[in-house]
Amino acid sequence: MNTQPQHESESTLKLGLTGGIGSGKTKVADLLQDLGASIIDTDAIAHSLTAPGGLAIEPIREAFGDQVIDAQGALDRAQMRQKVFKDANARIRLEGILHPLIRQEVAREAQKATGLYRVFVVPLLVESGRWLEQVDRVCVVDCDEATQIARVMARSQLSAEQVEEIMMVQATRDERLAVAHDVIDNGANTDFENLRQQVLVLHRLWCNLTE
Template identity: 65%
Template sequence: MTTDTATPSTRPWLRIGLTGGIGSGKTRVADQLAALGASVIDTDAIAHALTAPGGAAIEPLRALFGEWAIDAGGALDRAAMRERVFRDAEARRRLEGLLHPMIGAAVQREAEAALGWYTVFVVPLLVESGRWRERVHRICVVDCDEATQIARVGQRSGLTPDAVQRILDVQAFRDERLAAADDVIVNDGQTTPEQLSERVAAQHARWMALRDQPPYAPGTPHA
């Protein structure tokens, strides 16, 4: 584990893309990295803010899809939209065409303001998008077997195994994510919270050691 105790005060250069399938534990890993001094930019959190009541995407969503897309509280009706985009590829393209530029602009603003040892971009569909490899120096996958993913998502959200499987079917296969990974943090069904914390701390220490080395140091070419 790193022994650095100083507070980061300059914009971080090293950029990490953190990804993993639904239920893999990305958020828990990201929270632990933030506690260790990383700047964390979570694209899912940005998307939720944009589609919350009063969010910047609400009126454009209403105009694009109609009243059915907005729930009684004024937020995006995520369940209804999930059902729609799984059945209708064109609706999915329209949704992504609206949200992705808004999310991208918010990510850029947060990245420009980031102060930390390094910046972690949490992107659930990082491998699938094909756009993030050139934006980050390293890709870290939080790895988990599919059975554990289904169980975790069902416990936290109440979705049926079939519903979770439909989500998994539009994500990259596990071997595709692992093939794209520079770093892997295992968080399978046998991993205890203590083991996960140890693995996150060890990965943090490795990234801290890379910060001042080419090609990750300021002024060196992007990896």
């Protein structure tokens, strides 16, 4: 999501964690949380807002109709994905509903965070531009595009073409790497222990920067 946090008064390091779809951002965030960082995940916030009873459901229903709400009362992501990929105005309308709500929740979670430093997990951090002004450092979880596609297909019902469509609206690998202060390699040949060691090295660095 390309929403941005409010300014906080605390001096704790604010880290932006990003990467393309299927890169492994969530796995890295989980490891950082285990090490004592506070995680503010904009995707998780967006999912809670669009779950049954979520604050975004009724505004989305009013804007797009019942066909984008599933039988359980949650956002029908497949239906909405088709709409926003075909119609840029639909994407803008959806973002107009979601982003203010996400900003509010990001600010609330950041305010109550008590970890060693705060990690804002933002899939579209690079694309937004604003996030680059709001965080102290950017860490990119990096992998090649073929690995991204294979991972997303393995965990979802999406085809390779659908995954590629999602990737087309995200920053390119080179664009992400160009703004990165730190890079975590999570390519096809990276096993969990290697990933964990990379995270641990950077965690120590970030803790030193926080002190």
